[in-house]
Amino acid sequence: MDAEAPIVGAKSTPAALRASRVRFTILAMLFIVTTINYADRATVSIAGSAMQKDLGMNAVALGYIFSAFGWSYVIAQLPGGWLLDKFGSRRVYGASILIWSIFTFMQGTIGFLAGGAAVAAVFALRFLVGVAEAPAFPANSRIVAAWFPANERGTASAIFNSAQYAATVIFAPLMAWVVHSFGWHEVFIVMGVLGIAMAIAWRIFVRDPKEHPRVNQAEIEYIEAGGGLVDIDRSGAARRQGPNLAYVKQLLKNRMLMGIYIAQYCINALTYFFITWFPIYLVQARGMSILKAGFVASVPAVCGFLGGILGGIISDWLLSRGASLSVARKVPIVLGMLLSMSMVICNYVDAQAVVVAVMALAFFGKGLGALGWAVNSDTAPKQIAGLSGALMxxxxxxxxxxxxxAVGYIVGHTGSFNGALVFVGLHGLIACVCYLFLVGKIQRVELKLES
Structure with missing residues (x-):
């Protein structure tokens, strides 16, 4: 419906008065890319049991394989955020998609290795995937800040963030079937090819707001009037200089941001349990086959997806009804984190159906409360939105x-997942405490620029 919309700069005509809706096409692209992003992260969890048996790994070794992505992902965050501010979201994100997909594909080619060499190769390639994926979520937040006004930003952020659940719903059964039918190597090959195709699509469909051929002036004005940063890639201090640690220091000294950052750590702890150990929990603690676990894992993921969308809708609805930005963002986050703690109940039940239902409730809560990226879009200094998102x-x-x-050590030393569920569940409580007592008023941070 945007094909005939006049481009920016067109004369005022009746057609020009009707705002185009190109921002929703951009949001759809963010959702699809993020779905593939999380599916690539989860490949090892689906292939984990077969890999563990094939390569002779114990639980602790598998835990380190799971963490390989995280080490490099964290290390590369600040450089990735600076690259976004320096070269723009479209260029950096497009290169990121292509590179991480190539490294994912390469994980399926280590069949000629065995034992320690194979373990080392998987660790190294997972490490490189982490480096390549580092700009992804800061770029998502940055693009939402550019394309969406504040009153739509909660829902937009919730939609791209909910892709992590869609990844499990869509790809966990597919990847489980591939492992069951062909072997664990083929999972990486399939996902790598899909990612390379997505990198091509990104290049074709994504542009900055004022450069998109299908956007019209009315939509640009609507976004700008609502606080959208439509010129985020056309100006800014970070584009004219290298990384500035003084800016990072300013962010770290801000109490509100530190509360958001710590809470984001806790929220992501819940995420990483579900995308790493949860399928293995179903196989080893609940006696399911890998094929069944792949399908069962999609049930909590559906609930997480619904919770994620609902959290954004509730937040933007509260904002439209006159609630402050702080109340609109905090209410879904706190309620969701309290619900996520329900996973501990699984330690006291035996029926598989009840376990799945409880995990579905916990994952719904985690989705409901996963509004950290909306909060980042609301609070990041406009000059260094990429760097700020990268720090979070x-x-x-x-x-x-x-x-x-931690889960690997707990399971390895106790022979049970009970302590692991308590460990993960407590992170929801800490996130609540952060938003209730540490964050305070949610507002955009004003950066003190150096002359």
Missing amino acids: NTFGNLSSITTPI
Whole structure:
């Protein structure tokens, strides 16, 4: 419906008065890319049991394999954020998609290796995937800040963030079937090819707001009037200089941002349990086959997806009804994190159906409360939106290192997942405390620029 919309700069005509809706096409692209992003992260969890048996790994070694992505992902966050501010979201994100997909594909080619060499190769390639994926979520937040006004930003952020659940719904059964029918190597090959195709589509369909051939002036004006940063890639201090640690120091000294960052760590700890150990929990603790676990894992993911969308809708609805930005963002986050703690109940039930239902409730809560990226779009200094998002993602994804390893040690030393569920569930409580008592008023940070 946007094909005939006049481009920016067209004369005012009746057609020009009707705002185009290109921003929703951009949001659809963010959703699809993020779905593939999380599916690529989850490949090892689906292939994990077969890999563990084939390569002779114990639970601790598998935990380290799971964490390989996290180490590099965290290390590369700040450089990735600076690259976004320096060269723009479209260029950097497009290159990121292509490179991580190539490294994913390469994980399926290590069949000629065995034992320690194979483990080392998987670790190294997972490490490189983490480097390549580092700009992804800061870019998502940056693009939403550019394309959406504040009153649509919560829902838009919730939609791209909910892609992590869609990844499990769509790809967990597919990847489980591939492992069951062909072997674990083929999972990486299939996902790598899909990612390379997505990199091509990104190049074709995504542009900056004022450069998109299908956007009209009315839509640009609507976005700008609502606080959208439509010129985010056309100006800014970061485009004229290298990384500035003084800006990072300013962000770290801000109490509101530190509360958001710590809470993001806790929220992501829940995420990384579900995309790493959860399928293995179903196989080893609940006696399911890998094929069944792949399909069962999609049930909580559907609930997480619904919770994620609902959290954004509730937040934007509260905002439209006159609630402050702080109330509109905090209410879904706190309620969701309290619900996520319900996973501990699984330690006291035996029926598989009840376990799945409880995990579905916990995952719904996690989705409901996963509004960290909307909050980042609301608070990031406009001059360094990429760097600010990268810093939040650095904190958030420290849990991609700690959670898989901690769960591996707990399971390895106790022979049970009970302690692991308590460990993961407590992160929901800490996130609540952060938003209730540390964050305070949610507002955009004003950066003190150096002359």
